[in-house]
Amino acid sequence: MTGFLDIDLGAVVANWRHLSGLHAGETAAVVKADAYGLGMLPVARALAGAGCASFFTAHLEEAVALRAALPEARIMALNGMLPHAAADFVAHDITPVLCSLKEIALWSAEAKGLGRALPCFLHIETGMNRLALPPAELAVLRAEPERLTGVQVEVVMSHLAASDMPEDRQNEQQALKFYAAALQFPHAKKSLANSSGMFLSPFFHTNLARPGAALYGMNPTPGRKNPMKPVVRLTAPVLQIRDLAAGETVGYAGTWKAERPSRVATIGVGYADGYMRALTNRGHAWFEGRRVPLIGRVSMDLATFDVTDTPINPGDALVLLGPEHGVDELAVEARTIGYEILTSLGRRYKRRYIGA
Ligand SMILES: *Cc1c(COP(=O)(O)O)cnc(C)c1O
Secondary structure: OOOEEEEEHHHHHHHHHHHHOOOOOEEOEEOHHHHHOOOHHHHHHHHHHOOOOEEEEOOHHHHHHHHHHOOOOEEEEOOOOOOOOHHHHHHOOOEEEEOOHHHHHHHHHHHHHHOOOEEEEEEEOOOOOOOOEOHHHHHHHHHOHHHHOOEEEEEEEOOOOOOOOOOOOHHHHHHHHHHHHHOOOOOOEEEOOOOHHHHOOHHHOOOEEOOOHHHHOOOOOOOOOOOOOOOEEEEEEEEEEEEEOOOOEEOHHHOEEOOOOEEEEEEOOOHHHOOOHHHOOOOEEEEOOEEEEEEOOOOOOOEEEEOOOOOOOOOOEEEEEOOOOOHHHHHHHOOOOHHHHHHHOOOOOEEEEEOO
16 A cells, blocks of 8 residues: 545635635636646536636647536647647537647638637747747738638637746736737637736736646745645555664665664655655655654655654554645655646555545
8 A cells, every 4th residue: 555645625626716716807727637636527526516617638638538527618728739639629629729820720720611610719929938829920810810710719828937936027028928919819818827827916817817736735826825725635654663773774775874773664655656756865754743754765665764753653644745744845855846746646546535
């Protein structure tokens, strides 16, 4: 047994409600990558039950899987449209987020073939330089509006590169570029903010916000108190406790050496479970209010902790993630971001959905 992963759907819904209260527009939910590793279908069902009407996935395949569970929702696939995919978007009623003239041409051809208008989002480049319509392509659309024949642009959107850094001037620069470009589509609604963007000034509030991380309990305001409720709790039972003499080492390459007679607890969670090897000699778990240091290298299926000062027994559960030690804190210890911690959570945990 690796451990238990408890996912609090009530907290996800509470987080969505809290975000919805921050602005006047609609609040969608980003559920790409299996809802950041927490389970797209249970998460999306809970949110839809609470009134969330719009969902974003990354890929068409994710959107199709979501459509089966949510026949009424508006579902967008962020990553654009591959050639030959237009018919699948139509068949499953998925709204593409178009990112190039080429994709617009595919969607327009599909609409003409069907003899009806097809809805889409347009992703406008303002600074990410990843997937979006660059200014030159927008100019072509302005000069040749017939390229949009049959294409009903419901929403124009863009994505902020530095929304978690409120002082960064790039945020205002991107918003200004976005609002200027959006003038080209007077009938379209606008969508700009991700989780952190919703906590910037109202200048960043639009008709449709696209939070992901904050729904799942990550702090959208780094450096300030986390306004979101924790969603995940990850616990792992201790498999064995060993008594070590001073001078003995633990794990591969003996990177931790006992300075004194020590007790070492081993759990059945390792880097194959997304408990990252970068936590080696840096991570912490918790037990009954005490912080327990991770010692030695994290193995594929095992990790070890110094419990010399902790009254813990085999079978007791160490808390790896929870209110005591959140996703963002573990991410710092693993030298990454909470997004990567959640999306790496392994498939071997016993998942339990609570609060639904
Ligand atoms: C992932 C993503 C989001 C959600 O971002 P969070 O930081 O998780 O809130 C919003 N918009 C786009 C385009 C994205 O790719």
